[in-house]
Amino acid sequence: MRESRTNSGAAATDLLLDALDRDSGVALHRQLEASIRAAVRAGRLPVGASLPPSRVLAASLGVSRGVVVAAYEQLSAEGYLTSRSGGYTRVNAGPETAPAAEPPPAPAPAAPVVSFNYGRSDVSNFPRAAWLRSLRRVLTEAPAERLGYTSGQGDPEMRSALAAYLNRVRGTVAHPGDIVICSGYAQGVALLVTVLAAGGRGGRPIAVEDPSSNDDVWPLAAAAGLGPAGVPVGEHGVDIAALEGVDAQALVLTPSHQWPTGGVLPAEARAGVVRWARRTGALVVEDDYDAEYRYDRAAIGAMQGLAPDRVAYLGSASKTLAPGLRLGWMLLPRRLVGPVVEAKLRADRGSPAIDQLAFADFLAAGELDRHLRRMRPVYRRRRDALLRALARHLPRLRPAGIAAGHHLVAWLPPGLDEAAAEQAAAAAGVAIAGLRRYYLAGNGPPGLLFGYASLSERAIEDGVARLGAALGSHGS
Structure with missing residues (x-):
């Protein structure tokens, strides 16, 4: 020894x-x-x-x-x-034997020359100076108690400023007491699914538009044993005739700019959704993700104003300012406020107070309105550049959903396979996604999703030209 x-x-x-x-x-x-x-x-x-x-x-x-x-x-x-x-x-502690040498990491795939991937707002135009002014004001003037633990519902200054803004700009019927602050749409809908799953509604599923986003409600509903159940989407949004036969406890909807097809739900269809919700006792979850960016006319008001007792309105700063802020809000029917606040407190004890106070000041000072006025023509020019490039290099593709937002869909002509188009684009240095992954059953008209908000007009032209050359006779 x-x-x-x-x-x-x-x-x-x-x-x-x-x-x-x-x-x-x-x-x-x-x-x-x-x-x-x-x-x-x-x-x-x-x-x-x-x-x-x-x-x-x-x-x-x-x-x-x-x-x-x-x-x-x-x-x-x-x-x-x-x-x-x-x-x-x-x-006294450590591995019993020396660990085996780890293999070297796989080389990262080459970055695309042009990416049309959706969800990338132009954060280079974030209004830093205005945000800094708001931060300085709240750090100087905010009462000390605002820096303690929050109620979970959100700071009263932000809820008051939001209620005034949403009522003025989005046509809602909002009261500060009906608003819950969260860290973006993803958390907001997760909290709602948690509350719905705990509500004992007999396992009735959560209905979603088909196609729709597949990275938030779908997995949440599936994990909770609540579906999801798909409702077909037509040119202008959810198919009301198909909805009539759906027995669900909630319907997640993007009425002001259907994601991803871009349709705007007309007035008679909105009234039909409300009638269905009242008849079935269902909750309508309105995802108002980018309606402020409408280019052909004033933005269509939110559905929440039609039926505040049946519609939960969700919005965020991700598309209007920057996703990195992680600021979102829920305007809820009064009966859901308490359960959602409890779920929020269990999740993270409440959203950051300084960010909420800064955003409240930013709203009250009119800075968000000014930012939107600056960015609408920027995004419109990029959309127009994309439409011109598609007409020039890919004339057989049919653009749709061009009235608003940060993206459009281009429906593919017969004979052009969506997966083959994605592969050809990648080989040409262009990142682009097809629509098949956003259909619940994977079946639907083939198309490509063009996100344009973060691209310059020159990059848009280059990307579509590369794609046109890659697709060859299929797209010409």
């Missing part, structure tokens, strides 16, 4: 001889701690190995004994080492 201690102690000394860099500016005992910790984690000092006595290691390293003692004590407190009677220090 004595031989083992001597041998392992000598081996440890050899491992640690190069542990210290006296010119690094880091305290010597911290450097020694890091070196021993790394050796234990890597298995170079296995469990049970003895470390040299503090005096011996200090002499070998040319440092005071206190440096070694401080390192040993810290690592013992963390559980890496243990000291035994007689002064021996051993490795």
Whole structure:
């Protein structure tokens, strides 16, 4: 045993001889701690190995004994080492054997030259100066209690500013007490699904438009055992005739700009959705994700104004300002406010107060209105550049959903396979998505989704030209 201690102690000394860099500016005992910790984690000092006595290691390293003692004590407190009677220090935790060398990471795929992927607003135009002014004001003027834990519903200043804005711009019937602040649409709809699943509505499914976004409601509803159930979409949005036969406890809808096809639900269809909701007792979840960017006329008002007791309105700053803000809101029927606030508190104890206060000031100062007025013509020029490029390079594709938002759909002509088009585009350095993944059953008219908000007009022209050349006679 004595031989083992001597041998392992000598081996440890050899491992640690190069542990210290006296010119690094880091305290010597911290450097020694890091070196021993790394050796234990890597298995170079296995469990049970003895470390040299503090005096011996200090002499070998040319440092005071206190440096070694401080390192040993810290690592013992963390559980890496243990000291035994007689002064021996051993490795107490770590891999039993040295880990196998990990294979090198696979090389990252080459970045596309042009990406038409959806969801990329132009964050380069974020109004930094105006946002900074709002931040400075709230940091200077906000009451101290606003920096404590929130109620979960959201700061009253933001809820008041939002109610005024939504009533003025989106035609809602909003009261600050009916608004719950969240960290974006994804969290908002997740909270609603949680509340619906706990409501005991007999397992009735959640209905979604077909096609629709597949990365939020679909997996949530499936995990909760609530479907989803698809309702077909026509040229102008959800098919009301098909909806009449649906028995669901909720319908997730994008009436102001159907995602992804771009249709705008007409007045008679909106009234039909409300009649269906009242007849079945269902909740309509209105995803108002980008309606402020309408180019041919004033934006259509929100459905919530037609039936505040049956419609839960969800919005966010992701498309209007920047997704990185992680700010969203729910305007709810009064009966749902309490359960959703409870779910929000369980999820994260409430959204960040400083961001809410800054956004409230930003709204009240009219900065969001000014930002939208600046960005509408920018996005419209990019949309127009995309339409011109499609007409020039891919005339057989049929654009749709062009009235608003950050994207459009181009329906493919007969004979052009969607998967083949995606592959040809990728080979040409163009990232673009087909629509088949957004159909619940994977079946529907083939098309390509063109997101244009983050691209310059030159990049749009280049991307469509590359795509046209890649598709060859299929698209010409």
